[in-house]
Amino acid sequence: LLYTIKFEMVQHNGRTPFPSLKNDLIIRAAQGEVVEKVPVWIMRQAGRYLPEFREIRKDHDFFTICQTPELACEITLQPIRRFNLDAAIIFSDILVIPQALGMEVIMKPGVGPVFPEPLIETCDIEKLDAHVDVKTKLSYVYEAITLTRHKLEGKVPLIGFSGAPWTLMGYMIEGGGSKTMSKAKKWLYNDPDASHKLLRILTKVIISYLIEQVAAGAQLLQVFESSAEYLGPALFEKFSFPYLEEIAAGVREGLVQRGLKEVPMIVFAKGAYHSISRLSYAGYNVVGLDWTVDPNIARDFVHITVQGNLDPCALYAPKTELIEMTKTMVLQFGVRNYIANLGHGIYPDMDPESVQTFVDTVHEVSEEIMKQGNPFDQLYT
Secondary structure: OHHHHHHHHHHHHOOOOOOOOOOOHHHHHHOOOOOOOOOEOOOOOOOOOOHHHHHHHHHOOHHHHHOOHHHHHHHHHHHHHHOOOOOEEOOOOOOHHHHHOOOOOEEEOOOEEEOOOOOOOHHHHHHOOOOOOHHHHOHHHHHHHHHHHHHHOOOOOEEEEEEOHHHHHHHHHHOEOOOOOHHHHHHHHHOHHHHHHHHHHHHHHHHHHHHHHHHHOOOEEEEEEOOHHHOOHHHHHHHOHHHHHHHHHHHHHHHHHHOOOOOOEEEEEOOOHHHHHHHOOOOOOEEEOOOOOOHHHHHHHOOOEEEEEEOHHHHHOOHHHHHHHHHHHHHHHOOOOEEEEEOOOOOOOOOHHHHHHHHHHHHHHHHHHHHHOOHHHHOOO
């Protein structure tokens, strides 16, 4: 197996082409083109709700999986084998960037990610390897992407991703997840200059990281500003939006400089309902929406493709109710300029059968709308 992996990596580096893409629905939808049905994928679709993932997890530490290309590839492929999804997303974690900067991150069972030595004082920024060689330090991610592109055999596109600067900053200061982000927000209020310094370091690394993912084979990119909900409009405008905008511009410019083809980019700022219009002008192709955003309001304020946004907990509902909620979501968004997803990542205790119902319903309902020429398919061209 390892011999095969290394051979494939050499072949790609020697410019051997990837398999031809057979399903480009999500790429066309992201670019605002007409599609035959609404594409659908699910955040955290490769993960703990799948029994096959749990089997692998029994024998391997979480970050060992992330850092082992063949394991990351296998887990990425698991939901693609099970469901008729329209994209794969590489199995990794947003916290590989703090790790690359020199911070230790461990995944504690039942707790989540923990930083044994978080950033306490603003002077702790100096401990970070701000000039890290991302191409070398995170090579395992790129190897996993390249391997997965080959193993997908063109079935669906592969999404690469990164956490956004503010979200990563929050973890690095809080030392893990937080219900308030009060320690990180204290930095924003008490020392905005140091906060911007850290955010600039992260932005630079993220841009390089995403460019390398495309070079390795990623066909779309998503930037997760998962902690946007902790920022009100003013703080979001000051400490999140400018960096999201810089990432979009920096990645596109970097791809051109490298002679690489641009790929669609998605921004998902959970809880930033107040800024979805602004986000649609930030340089991305798609704005991801969490489940608190009304689809009708989103369509009024976002002029590009949207993604989302069924409540993840809706998958706990009986099958008939889940079908109706999914149908309503598709009807409200319309089938143009739309990518179906949940409004956040799927939960670990979810029944895979509910995922099957969700995915199939999106496809069936949207195909029927297109066949009937329903006015909803013309609203958002």
